[in-house]
Amino acid sequence: MKNFECQFKNCRAGNETLGNALPCKRISFAVSQDMARHREFDEEEALAGALEVFWQRGFTGAGMQEICAAMGLNPGSVYAAYGNKRDLFLAAIGLYLDDVTREGIDLIAAAPSGREGIRAYFDYLMDGIVAGRRQWGCFGTNSFMELADRDDAVQAIMKEHFDKLEAAFRKALERDRASLPGHLEPADFARYLVCVAQGLNVLAKTAPDRRALQGIVDAAMLPIASLEEDFVR
Amino acid sequence: MKNFECQFKNCRAGNETLGNALPCKRISFAVSQDMARHREFDEEEALAGALEVFWQRGFTGAGMQEICAAMGLNPGSVYAAYGNKRDLFLAAIGLYLDDVTREGIDLIAAAPSGREGIRAYFDYLMDGIVAGRRQWGCFGTNSFMELADRDDAVQAIMKEHFDKLEAAFRKALERDRASLPGHLEPADFARYLVCVAQGLNVLAKTAPDRRALQGIVDAAMLPIASLEEDFVR
DNA sequence: ATTTTTCATGAATTCTCATTCAAGAATGCG
């Protein structure tokens, strides 16, 4: 006997699926699982495929056909596992935040100083934009822009993400407080840094080169550049 | 005899309409107009209605039914005048840039000093976000995020807009050059200000209050705040 | 081995939505 989660039932997702009401009850139920066939595909691997497509095409732009292909599955299996397109999308955001975004945020606290942490975060961001998958922008930002005012779940998820990023920036600034300009409020400056990051995610879609991005980030960090020039780079 | 522009013919707009190729030839042709019924609606007024819907719902989210209602027209009239949804959308972007965006950019040069011009621009932006139509974000930024990698025209139009804004910022900074920190490159800092503006347009969708926005803008302008505190506000 | 339950397949279905079109109305000209 095993407990299984993650099954969706009775999902009928028209256009109003993206409306406000909770569209699908996620019925997590325990089943006597030891009497039947089990899933053949790796759920995370499949989800990663879906994420890829959503990332490149957006929620509306991605067709279930293409998504299914990228997942290596047939529609039936996808719907059995995730219920509908919208819940699959939500799952993809979850994977993204756990996988990609977390990695970036963790860099902030891991660095030897707050400033260096912040710089590490922006370096990570820029690398992704220039070479990596962020050529299509940040999946989180993209989703937020596309769906925030149609889907409360997306709005909530991303707001939470912004808060997390802001908190990480704030902590970093507080670490370096002693060497920061006195009039600089960590709380305000952290929110500002979130704003800059989002701006970069927008500009990502203009296919900017590294030099341009670096210029922006350097300018953004001017107020906290230590006077002893730790920012010669 | 009059010259008439703006007629579209032979538009067949499936999904690939948003692909790269020019989808519709805008056939501007001269007609002996003095022998037929003429248009009954005010084209700009109708377009403003379409803009409103596109702004709130995005390109894909906006249904032609709702658009037609907002324009006070029937589908037939809309299609006769604009050809298809995508070209109508492009026209709406044009109206937006002429009407809304231009107003903001003009503030930059109109102010007594470069700094004040920049601040006027951001004030204008914030007002729109807190109270005005920018509650749904900036229509330009929204469109860019939604369509930049599906539609070359949108990509081009918005890139041009970014360039214009950047140029306006740069000029403003050059006006104040004498009182600016010596190491500050107007070109780089202008690009950075564009980034901040776009970041604000993203955060607009979190329904931020004025205080939060002001904190961001103040932080953004720290490097160019004149030491004599013209930024007490 | 048979039964039972769940999973996989992919063609069929249903629904939404952009677009068209046939018919009626307005305008100016001869």
Add this chain to the structure above:
DNA sequence: CGCATTCTTGAATGAGAATTCATGAAAAAT
């Protein structure tokens, strides 16, 4: 006044997309 042309109307069309479902297959338990 009637003709040519273009506009308006709004229901019909048709394509595309998400979702379902009937069928066959796999795995465990009896």
